[in-house]
Amino acid sequence: MSVLVELGGVRKSFGARMLFDIAHLGIEEGRSYVLTGPNGSGKTTLLRMLAGLEPGEGSFRFRDSLVRFAPHYPERLQRMIAYVHQHPYLFHTSLRHNMEYGLKCRGVATKERRRRAEEAIAWAGLAERQVTPPESLSGGEKQRAALARVRALQPDLILLDEPTSNLDKEGRAQTLALLAQLRDERRTVIVACHDQEIISLAGIGRFHLDDGRMQ
Numbered sequence: 001m002s003v004l005v006e007l008g009g010v011r012k013s014f015g016a017r018m019l020f021d022i023a024h025l026g027i028e029e030g031r032s033y034v035l036t037g038p039n040g041s042g043k044t045t046l047l048r049m050l051a052g053l054e055p056g057e058g059s060f061r062f063r064d065s066l067v068r069f070a071p072h073y074p075e076r077l078q079r080m081i082a083y084v085h086q087h088p089y090l091f092h093t094s095l096r097h098n099m100e101y102g103l104k105c106r107g108v109a110t111k112e113r114r115r116r117a118e119e120a121i122a123w124a125g126l127a128e129r130q131v132t133p134p135e136s137l138s139g140g141e142k143q144r145a146a147l148a149r150v151r152a153l154q155p156d157l158i159l160l161d162e163p164t165s166n167l168d169k170e171g172r173a174q175t176l177a178l179l180a181q182l183r184d185e186r187r188t189v190i191v192a193c194h195d196q197e198i199i200s201l202a203g204i205g206r207f208h209l210d211d212g213r214m215q
């Protein structure tokens, strides 16, 4: 299996405070991983660095390219690496428009866009919620819509920040089922989480960030 991401000596500080110093981390293409660690250990910050949203130091290799973290992050990588916020934002339009928007920005033709949006809505199990205004969806439905939307863009790497936090039992189970599907589809995914159910998902790699080090 080929290595998609390789980090070496990746450091993040806020002023004089060193948040983490990660000696090495490798992500294989086609595998899912969880990133665990106590609150404040830097999980969100690390995902944001990988997504080009946060400056930092160290070596970041993406396939054969050496990447510099923000503010020098190359624009073409922003399309390859998708980050889903802990509280994903949906446009207050329709589910279909939410699915189509990013595809439109990428120049996908109308017919293909429609097809992929429909497929995404079905994948998330939201076919019956198509006409529901997104702001009326439950937390779990919003999270599933956000996962489907990012998956429809077919990025090379998907970064998910605590996708099951703030969900009830049923919402967690449904989101977990989608994460298992992403794993089975051999997408490359990193999920920051506390949720024991995700952590124990079979066939998923695990990283633990604590006290500034990756274990």
Ligand SMILES: Nc1ncnc2c1ncn2[C@@H]1O[C@H](COP(=O)(O)OP(=O)(O)O)[C@@H](O)[C@H]1O
Pocket (backbone or CB within 6 Å): 014, 019, 037, 038, 039, 040, 041, 042, 043, 044, 045, 046
């Ligand atoms: N812009 C910032 N300025 C100063 N400190 C920050 C900033 N962003 C995050 N931090 C600090 O970095 C630490 C790690 O935050 P975070 O990455 O959100 O951790 P986690 O997601 O693991 O809970 C926290 O102590 C937080 O207060």
Ligand SMILES: [Mg+2]
Pocket (backbone or CB within 6 Å): 043, 044, 045, 161
């Ligand atoms: Mg966080």
